[in-house]
Every structure is written in C-alpha cells, then in structure tokens.
Amino acid sequence: MSLSRSRESPTLSGPATTVDEPSRGPAPEFARRRVPLRTRLRNDRTMLLLMLPGVGFLIVFYYVPLLGNVIAFQDYQPFVGFRHSQIVGFTNFQTLYNDPDFWNAVRNTLILSVFQLILYFPAPLGLALLLNSLLSTNVRRFVQSIVYLPHFISWVLVVTLFQEVLGGAGLMNGFLRHHGMHTINIMENPGWFKLVVTGQVIWKDTGWGTIIFLAALITVDTALYEAAAVDGAGKWGRLWHVTLPSIRSVTILLLVLRLGDVLSVGFEQLLLQRNAVGPGASDVLDTFVYYNGVVDGNWSSSAAAGLAKGVIGAVLIYVANRVAHAFGEAGVYSK
Amino acid sequence: MTSLTAFARPRPSARPSWAEPPTTLGRGAKALILTVIVGVVIFPFITIISTSFASDKQIIDAGGYVLFPTHPTLAAYRAILTGGVVTHAVVVSVGITVVGTLLSLITTTGLAYALSKPGVLAGKPVLLGVLFTLLFAPGIIPTYLVIKSLGLLDTYWSLILPGLMTAFNLIVMRAFFMNLPRDLLDAARIDGAGDLTVLWRIVLPLSKAVIAVIGLFYAVSYWNSFFNALLYLNDTSKWPIQLVLYTYVVKGKSLSAEQLGIQHIPPPQSIQMAVVVVALVPIVLVYPFLQRYFTRGVLTGAIKG
Amino acid sequence: MTRSLQRRTVLKLGAAAAAVSPGILAGCAKVKSTNTGAAASADVKLPTYVPFDGPRPDLAGTTQGIQPGYKSFPKKLVQSVKATPGDGSKVTALTEIWETPPPPMGKNAYWQEMNKKLGVTLNLIMGTDPGYPDKFAAIVAGGDLPDLMWIPPNQGITHVADLLTAKFTDLTSLLSGDAIKEYPNLAALQPSAWKTAVVDGKIWGAPIPQGVFGQIYVGNNKVWDPVGGFQCKNADEFMSKCKELTRPKQNKWALEPYYANAVHMFGQWFGAPNGWRQNKDGTLTNRFETEEYEAAVAYAIKLRKAGYFYPDPNITDSHTPYLQGKIAAVVQSGPGAIGARSKDRVADPTVKDELLIPFGHSGGPGVHDLGYGSIGYTAIKKTDEKRVRMLLRVFDYLAAPFGSSEWLFLNYGTKGEHFTYDPHGAPAYTKKGSLEVIGVESGVSTMCHSSEYVYDAQYPDDVDYLFGIQKGLLKVAQADPTIGHYSDTYTKVGGKLTNDVYDTVTDIVAGRDPISALKQAVNRWKSGGGEAMRKEYEKSIGKHH
Secondary structure: OOOOOOOOOHHHHOOHHHHHOHHHOOOOOOOOOOOOHHHHHHHOHHHHHHHHHHHHHHHHHHHHHHHHHHHHHEEOOOOOOOOOOEEOOOHHHHHHHHOHHHHHHHHHHHHHHHHHHHHHOHHHHHHHHHHHOOOOHHHHHHHHHHHOHHHHOOHHHHHHHHHHHHOOOOHHHHHHHHOOOOOOOHHHOOOOHHHHHHHHHHHHHHHHHHHHHHHHHHOOOHHHHHHHHHOOOOHHHHHHHHHHHHOHHHHHHHHHHHHHOOOOOOOHHHHHOHHHHOHHHHOOHHHHHHHHHHOOOOHHHHHHHHHHHHHHHHHHHHHHHHHHHHOOOOOOOOO | OHHHHHHHOOOOOOOOOOOOOOOHHHHHHHHHHHHHHHHHHHHHHHHHHHHHHOOHHHHHHHOOOOOOOOOOOOHHHHHHHOOOHHHHHHHHHHHHHHHHHHHHHHHHHHHHHHHHOOOOOOHHHHHHHHHHHHHOOOOHHHHHHHHHHOOOOOOOHHHHHHHOOOHHHHHHHHHHHHOOOHHHHHHHHHOOOOHHHHHHHHHHHHOHHHHHHHHHHHHHHHHOOOHHHHHHOOOHHHOOHHHHHHHHHHOOOOHHHHHHOOOOOOOOHHHHHHHHHHHHHHHHHHHHHHHHHHOOOOOOOOOOO | OOOOOOHHHHHHHOOOOOOOOHHHHHHHHOOOOOOOOOEOOOOOOOEOOOOOOOOOOOEOOOOOOOOOEEOOOOOOOEOOOOOOOOOOOEEEEEEEOOOOOOOOHHHOHHHHHHHHHHOOEEEEEEEOOOOHHHHHHHHHHHOOOOOEEEEOOOOOOOOHHHHHHHHEOOOHHHHOEHHHHHOHHHHOOOHHHHHHHEEOOEEOEEEEEOOOEOOEEEEEHHHHHHHOOOOOOOHHHHHHHHHHHOEHHHOEEEEOOOHHHHHHHHHHHHOOOOOEEEOOOOOEEEHHHOHHHHHHHHHHHHHHHOOOEOOOOOOOOOHHHHHHOOEEEEEEOHHHHHOHHHHHHHHOOOOOEEEOOOEOEOEOEOOEEEOOOEEEEEEEEOOOHHHHHHHHHHHHHHOOOOOEHHHHHHHHOOEOOOEEEOOOOOEEEOHHHHHHHHHHHHHHHHHOOOOOOEEOOOOHHHHHHHHHHHHHHHHOEEOOOOOEOOOHHHHHHHHHHHHHHHHHHHHHHHOOOOOHHHHHHHHHHHHHHHHHHHHHHHHHHHHHO
16 A cells, blocks of 8 residues: 555546547547537536536626726726726836835745744644644643634734733843843844744644644544554654655645735734834835825725735745646646 | 452553554653643633733732732623623624535535536636635725625625635635545446535545534634624624624724824723633634544545445 | 735734724824815805803813813703704714714614704714724715715825815805804804814815814823922923833833834924924925924933833833833823823722923923814715705704703713713713713714813812813914915825834834934935925915915
C-alpha cells in the first residue's frame, strides 16, 4: 500500500493527449475532448443544477456590484452616481503611485505578511498535530474547546489585554519599575512592532486555525498508520511519512489562499496601535486607504487602491499556484 | 489471588495498537506546551468573566480589571438583559444564523461537489470565477444599490444573501471532496449511481468533518453580522445581537460623540466585559456539538471493501 | 470599523460585540478641526436671534457664548409651541444614536406619544458610530432620500455644496432675518450655531448647537488639589506640577498620551492661532506654520522626555484611568468639558472636574480656541413648500428650550409613566422611562435640539463654577477667522492634510522624528493643498470684509 494518497493526478483530467495518437485504438472511457456539448449537458445536468444557486449568487451579489469598481476611474460622488460622475482615467492610480506613504504602506504590508507567513502560518498546523497526537480524548477535547475562544474577542480587547500586560503602564513594566529596573516599552517600539503584531495574531487566531487542520487530520486513514508501524516507522516516521503527506494538499491550498490574501494583513488591529508606533511602522494598505479615502469621503481613491491590491494578489496566486504544480500539488486550480 | 489480578488488570487503553507507549519526556513536553497554551488563553478570559461580575468599586480600585470578584454582582448582566431589546436581538441573530448557515451549506456543498468532479461542464470557468472573488471586492455602495433594487433593504435577507457563499469556504470544501478516495466514487458510478446519489450516499457521509467545519465558519460569520446590519437595516427592531451589544460599548465612549460634544456616562468596565461574555455564550454552547466530528475514527472502515 | 471597500475586511471587523472602539479614530478624530467649508458669505442674513422668554436662569447666558445656568429645575414651565406642528403624514429622518437602541415604535409608548405631539409619524433611521458616512453615502447613492438628513461636519461627507444644491431645499427665504420669527424656538438658537448651517451663501437646515467652546484640559481635582490646584500661571508651573504628580511606581501619570491634542492645548499657551491667523495685510497664516506652534511642539517634547505622559498611547479609553486617578488631565471638546463634572459625578461623586483656563507660557493670559459651534445641521430634502414649512414647525418643536414643557416631554416623557420628580424637584426616569425614552431621545436630539445650557440640581455649586470658567475662557477666546468661509480644496483634502501633520507631530513628540520634521511636514501640507486653501480663504474673506 502506498503511503501517499493518490491525489489529482493526470489520470483524472483524462488522458486527453491520447486522442491525438490514432494508433492508440478507441478513446478510453473518460476522454472528454471529442464529446459533443449536448452530451456533456445531458451527462452533467445534475451537476449544473447543483451549481446554480452558487453561480446565481456570484452573479447577483458579486459580479454585478463589482462593476461599481468603475469609480476607480472616476471622480465619484454618491449623489451624482456612477453614470454621471466625471471620468478621470488613471488619475487616481497615479496619485497613489506618486504618494510615498502608499509605498510605505505596501512595504509594511508585505513585511508583515512575510512575518505572519513564517511565524503564524505554521502555528495552527503545529498545534493541530500536537492535539492529534494526544491519546486522551478528554484532554484533547478540553484544549480544543478553550483554544479557539480568543478568535472571538475583538481587536480592541486584544490590544487592550496586551497593553495591560506588556504596555508601558502594564504588569510587566510595573514589575520592573517596582524592582528598580529599566522599563521596556515593547508596544511603543516601531522596530518591534511587526513581531508584536504577529504575536497578537498568533494568540488570537492559532486555536481557530487548528479547526481546519484537525478536520483534515481525521480524514487520514488509520490503516495507513498501522501499515507504517508495521513497516517499522516510529512516532516521527509516521508523522513524516503518513500524517504530513496526507494533509499536504490542504496545507498547500491554505498557503496559496493565504498568499492571495497577502495584502490584507489587518486593519483594526493596526489602526488601534498606530498612535504608539507611528504610521511609518504601522501603516498598511488597508489603513492607508482608510486615511486617504475614507476620511475625506474619497471613494474613488479607495476603489483604486482596492483594484491595485487585487492585481497584485492575482499575480501572487498565479505564481504560487504554478510553484505548487511544480511540486506535483493540485494547488488551488489545475492547469 | 483474585484481588491481585483485579489490581493488576490493565485499564483499557485509548492507544491504538500500532502506536508505541508514550515516553515520559514526550508526555512531559506535551503537557508543558499545552499548559502554557491553555494558560495564556484562559488567563484573559478569567479576567473578562471576573470583571463582568465585579462591583464597580472593586474595578476602580483594581485599576480596570479584576482577577477574582470579591463581591460578585449581576448588575452588569441585568443592565444588558432587561428591557427585552437584547433578548429580541438574540432571537433575530439565531434566526439569521440558522437560516443563513443552512442556505450557505446547501449552496456551497452543491457547487463544491460539482466543481470537484473533474471535467464537469463549465467547471473551469466557474472555478476561476470563484477564485476571482478572492482578489477583488465590490464596494459598499454598489452592493447597497443591488440590495435596494432587489427590494431587500431593511429585510433580514439583506443580512443573509450578500454573504451566502465565500470563495474560501468553497475552495476548502472542494479540496476535501477531491481528496476522497477516488476508487470509492468510481465504483459507485460504475454501479450506475448518478451524481446526486453519489453525493447523498457517499460524499456527504464521508464529509461530516468538513461540513461541520464550514458550517461553523458560516455560522460564526452570520452570528457576527454587524456592518451589513448597520448599512441595510433601518428598523432597529431588526438589529442583530452584535450591533445591539456594540451600542452598549459605544455609549459614552465614541470619539465622534466626544468630538461632537454628545455627552454620556462611560459604561462601566463590568458592562463591557458582560457584553463580551454574552456575545460569546452561543459559540461556546454550539462548538462542543461540533467537536465530535473532529475525533478520529470517522473514516476507519469506511473505505474497506 | 471599516470604510474600506474590501468586503473581507468588513467582515473581519464585524467580530465580537466589543468590536470597534472609537479609539481607532484617535489619530484623526481626536482633534477637532474647526473648518468644514461651512460657507457663508457675510452677505446672507442670519436668522434674527430672539431669546427664549422662559423661566429665568440663575445665571444668565450671553450671546457671546456663556450658557445660561440653572441650579434647580424650573417649577413653572412655559409652553413654547402653540399648535401641533405636523399634518399627520409620515416623516423619515436619518440620524445617529449614541445610546442603546430603544424598543421599536410599536412597543414604545413614549415614541407613540411623541408622534401625537408632533402630529407626524416620525420614523427614525438610526445610524450608529461608526458607519454613519457609509450609510449616508449609500442612501444618497440609492436616490431614495428620507425627508430629513443630519449632516455632520468632519465626517467625510464631501462636496457638500453640490450635494445640498442637488438634493435639498434652500431654506434661506424661510429662515433668514425676521422670517425666523414664525419658528420661535429656532429663533432662540444662537447665531454662532446658525453660522454653521450656511453653505455657499444659503441656509440649508436647522443647526444643532453645542456651545462655542473648543478643546479644554480637564483635570481630576483629587489629583491636582494636593499639588496646588489645576490652574497655573505659566508653563513652568504646569511642568513642575506634572513632575510632582507623575509617580509611575504608583501608576500615576500627569497627561493622557494623545500628543496632537496636547500640542493643541500647549499651543494656546504660546499664542498659536486658532486654525488660521489673519495678518494685518490680509494674508492668512496657518497655525502649523507659526513659531508658536513649533514652540508648543518643543514643550511637548520636554514633557514627554520627562515621562509625564501616560506611557501607552494605544489606550482607547483615557477616561476610565482618568477617573481612577491614573491620568491626571485629559483633553475634551468644549461641550464635553462643560458637561464633564455632572457626567463624572455619576461615576464618582467625589470627583470635581476642573477645567484649565489657558495661561501665557511665561505668565499673563493665554488664548482659548473657540470651537465649531454645532454638530452640524439637519437638511430637508427637496419637496414642496407646504411640506417644508410643516417640517420646520416640527423642528421648532424639537428645538424647544430648557424650561419649556416640550423640553420636559422630549427629554423625559410622560409624567408618572416615564419619570417622577425627585426630592430636588428634578425629573428622574422610571424604569420604563429609561428604557423607552433614552434611545429615541438620542436620535431625535442629534438631529435637532435647543441651545446649550448648564443645569445641575444635584450639585448647584458646579453651575457657579462653570459660569466662572466660561467667563474666564471667553476673556481670552479667539475665533477661527475662516469659519463661515468656503474653501473647495479644504473639503477635498483638508482632513487628510491635517491628519498627516498630526501624524508627524505625534512622531516628533514620541521621539521617532526630530523637530526639524515639522517644517518638512508643513511644506508637504502646503504643497498638498495648503497653499490653495490659503488663497481660497483669503479671497473669500477679502470679498466680504
């Protein structure tokens, strides 16, 4: 028995290439290239019906309003409307491009994303593996039912809690002061800020993030573990050869999805701490858009920034997906 | 003799036959890590819960948060729960969450299943259409206009429909479906089962975990609806719980209010903490029910044969 | 809170109930800007001021801005509205509430009674904070406007002049000069408030007054009395008091850590102008450009280096530590400061908030920057004149002043059902009253209420104290010369430019940037629109003086 799951291998997309080789004989059962449209409609009619609600939703509540992003190319005023607001072409984008604060925000966004990718992304995976390896269901249930709770606390409260402990007037510094030592102001230090922010995300969202991994881990066929044990694999061997490969595709999927979202690293969390470390360290794309677009009611500028974000995200997802393919993974979509 | 054997009888072990007995070091390390994690998470919650029960005086003396209420009082909860506004909003939110989650699951499962079948008609374009939504978002005003033109303003549907399906949930579910043992599905198809039968008889029963997870994600998102309510609802009696609870916090603290000179008494810390607790209660109640889907063994044996 | 157009971010922020604290607005909204392009040419005739002929206050107010003081609830109330204003129709109004939502109209006896008294069915669309500008913009974009819309200043509603002309009724002919006398309660609104309802030479709505005063330092007396009281003679005295007060080991600090606000306060000791200074030759200098402002920044740096500011600039709520004595002084807007004592007495009866009268940095008098004067105005959508007049009569009722029977009903409901009289003779809510009245009243008074007053039956000495403070502030008050004039550039980029300077000021005081960064920030301000604003204001002022 092979230890790696069979996944989206070429067999599933059909040996389409064989159609071009006449010497191969009659086309295999699942070749799709030459199947006429009508037949496909008939074959897939249930599937198409199943798709209907979802696609309908997408069209009505996503693609139609998405057209509203045309305001990125206009000088949009709500009372004038989409059709009559003056068109300004790429001016909004140029304003962004020329604004050094915009690039500062992009830089902060990317750096923060990298930090979170390296430090935060593995955390739920690690915790899920740890929980999965527990023998006692009671302990596991107990931990599971606690560890996801911070996800539901608002950022205001999270920042406040961190301040109560680590802030200039917090417990830690109170302790240091009491003993005559120099206070350390972690939360006011622009240099440490990205680490602090990542730490907050880890505290808040690790538990919640384990849910998906746990769901993936339970789908691993225990017979595989048994076989591995028989083959002589110890605890770590089983981890390496059974567990990890089994959740590899989910992990990579989440990674690619995360990369597509890489330019959204937070908003409220960073807005709350802007005063302490200054916009130089804390401004990210979403907060930049807020201060530049929203404060003055500049909807067009916000839309332009949103489009810019999307384009960059698209490039990243495409690249990441190709890399995933190179590793033999399905990624998010297959070519 | 019997007493000795009784003593010596080993307890049934939760350990599967193929796993080695745990080492003390391993156990110790795990215990330590878990204790730290649980501690770091629980400590603030204890503070929050305690503060919600603490008397105002104790809060002021302690400087904002208390660890253990010496004179516990229900005043904060009473302040929130009297008058029926909060309880009504809970009913509203429960309704939205239940209906919304159901509809979302149906929509998402259907589409995910359809897209998980390789080569399905229009599969690729639809999938790309879904992926596209990860990158770009429609604006508030255009969405508002769509809702308005459908006549859904100031209705509960305006809280459900705009968030009916998210790309993330769809893609995750699809990935899980695609990871199901191929041979099982093929066998069923060869036996003559149609797409619907395969879905109902094989895919769904095997996907309890992912459906539970995605259902949870949707439920949480509906339960948390806030901004949609703010934008689309005019009638405050339709407000969901998060919006109502939020006003308890904003009362007197809003900087815009301060800037505009609107004066109110700042809500005591106890009320703010009580608000957090009240908002958490439903999740805490629901989650354990879903936990059993996360235990091992759901799949064992399902694939044999 | 989000106003970004990213849906995901919106959902993220929708999280738990204790979600968005206004602290996130700390960077921009904490400092009240005094201009919104509320434009008037001095040509438009403001409504004639006719003071309310009601119960005499214990301390009389003045048109300069001292609010009348009442030390007890008037025994005899005057009926200020003779006839039911409405015509039985439905009226929808977009407003904002700052309280928890009330029971809906169908279940709310107070609301139903109010409808009866107003003569209309008043449907309130209640926005909350944050989110009002988004709702406002969405409703405007949707085209289906409610009859009345509250238009606040400083909330990202732009191109106001065009918006008003396109969708709302020009009320100038109905309200200007003596025409206002048809609506006596509106005539009792202070001229300083009416100024803000004028845009582009026309009157667009009933203003919602909030007193003339601007930001003031408010101090916890329990903390300041031991070091000699809150009032000071010069900047050095202030600093040495701060030094005495700041005891980190006991969790005590002098000042709240919002540096931009602090610099605004200090600026008043160094004589920085209120917004702009009008020079003798008719040109304008912005306060950011002045030496006085720079001196204020330098002073703030000194205080911060000495550690007198609370060390966590992130705190979203400085008021709770203030009450606890952890922070000795906080900056509040004028009306907030005036109302501070009675508000805080509820939380802690032993706290007597002190208001700091600005002094000169090296002795002598300082200056007090007057505030905006209102929280905006409520405009009436385009409709026929008969309906407009009816709606103005509704406003007239809603603006009933303190001492009128209408005021009592609006704020406290029906006697017996919603309130009873306490031993002082002052109204106090019943349980039903606080449930039904407070939420509705919050929404209604946001769109329309009477001129400001000071009333405290429980602590009448506070009324005397505040009277004295107001006199002291008015003695050194200075107004922003550009209020009442219109700058197109300001409405487009004014908020953002000001925020950028404040960001730099915060960075400088915090020590992240050297003080030379201020000049660079000012240059950016100038090139980003500041020079354009200056020209526009100069032109507007030159035209009308």
